Amino acid sequence: MKLSILDQAPIPQGSTSTDALQFTKKLATLGDELGYHRLWMAEHHNGTSFSSSAPEITIAHLAAQTKQIRLGTGGVMMMHYSPLKMAEVFKTLSALAPNRIDFGVGRAPGGDHHSIHALAQGKAYQPDDQYDKLATTLQLINDQKTNDPLYNQVIAAPHEVALPEAWLLGSSGNSARQAGKQGVGYSFAQFFNGEMSKEIFDTYRHYFEPSYFMPHPIISVSYAITVAETTDEAEFLALPIDLARLFLMRGRLPQTLSPEDAQNYPLTEMDRAILAKNRSLHLVGTPKQVSNQLLREKEAFGFDEVMINSNQYSFESRLNVYRLMAKELLNKPATN
Template identity: 40%
Template sequence: MKLSILDQSPISKGSTAREALLQTKQLVQTAEKLGYSRFWVAEHHSTSGLASTSPEVLISHLATSTNHIRIGSGGVLLPQYSPYKVAENFKLLEALFPGRIDLGVGRSPGGGETIRLALTDGKKKNLIEFPRQLADLQGFLDDDLPNDHPYGTIKTAPAIDTIPQSWVLGLSRRAAKHAAKNSTGFTYGHFINPEYGQEAAEKYLSCFQPTKRMPHPRINACVFVICAKTQKEAEDLALSQDLWLLAVEKGRSTQIVSVEEAKNIPLTSLEEARIQENRKRAVIGSPDYVKKELHHLGELYQTDEMMVITNIFDFNKRVRSYELLAEVFDLQS
């Protein structure tokens, strides 16, 4: 099985956004040495706990800092932007780093109404436009918009021999169908909501339309993973992520607290129940246990590639989690 990483540049309590971004750079360099296939960065706005706001800028920096690992977005908030501008941003990245750039896009609005309006300079955009925007985006990337399209005479620049690999990130059969119809890869956000993953994967595979650019479907799923030498250690490390997820859901400060602080935070019975529910979004345990569970998820999603995300307080323990995964999956073989 191939493994890839999604990184949100999480900010631990007592740290700074700059430190989180420097850790992302260190992490991608480590991931490349360990044999991970891809390294994607997120887009989040107006949050105190995540430093990754501009995937395009961060991708350029990370690709410059590495040699061969694929670097991409997970993902650009397409409803807030011009498909033409997104296409040219990523064609430029592909020109600079040929064969290494992934363009992952999602339908997420990116935040509340005020944030959405700020991103679009006050222009209200409707999420139902996403299918049209996605088709336009792929048309700009492929330079094959129909002649009668309003922008059919436009050719995106720079002119290059390769184009970025396109992915749609989603949580539903609808998103899977959009990906299949546009001959892009499909990533299911298991770490957000695992409930509809299997049916979304089946929808994508059954509806996929092959093209010369992409003759075969390409699918992966992203899941929270915390791996440690023992199950107990992994469970302890997971406490910081448990409390972080609770804070995110309640709209509180989203910086990640230490395990020690997490242990001393009193929880209501409802909060404890919510933590157990959120654990369904994660795989937590020893290397052998995590390997078994990720292979099970790979069978569920009918893929040989899983994407993992680890948001815990201690950066060194986060790196160690990725190292243990690489070892147990023998990624460098």
């Protein structure tokens, strides 16, 4: 099973945006050394909790810092961008780092209505069919005529370069059929709502049509994961992440608390019930316990790859999650 990284460049309390992006460089280097297959950067707007607002810029820098790991976006929020611009950006990236770039896109806004309005420069949002937008972008990337006359008089430069892998993100199954029909990979965000099912993945495979971007169907699943040498330590490190989800459900997105502050955070009985319910969205335990669960779910649901999202308060704790999981699933010794 391939193991990969989904990074949001989180900014814990007491850290800065610059700290978060500098840490992303360390994470990419470690992932490269340990044999992680790919690292994707998310796209988030109008907040102080994440530094990853321009993932295509970050992966360009990371490509120069690494040797083998694939780098991509998980994902570009395509509602904000022109197909021509997306095609040109990812063809440029692919020319600079051949056979190492992933073009991953999602239909969500990656922010609130204020950021949607600002990214549209104050203009009314045009609810384009985003699946059509993806199809047009893929055609431009592949130097093909599009089905949209607006783009048939333009060439997405650079021309005739090695193309990126292409992926469509999803969290509810709605995109599975379209990912298959457009011949791209399907990346399912299990950490988002926990609604993974074999039926969703079977739908994707049933409708899959081979393309330049993906000759056969590939499914990755993103999990929120916290592991440590003991279960108690893992639970201690996991609570700030669980609280962050609780705050998000209430319309707040503060910076991640320290584990100590999280332990002292006043919780109501309703808070505790919500935390218990949400625990299925966050895999917590020893590396062996979590790895065994991943392998069971891979067998049950039939996916190909796991992407780990790990947003611990401490940068060192985050690195250690990726070290421990690589040691368990990739047979790679932990490194400093």
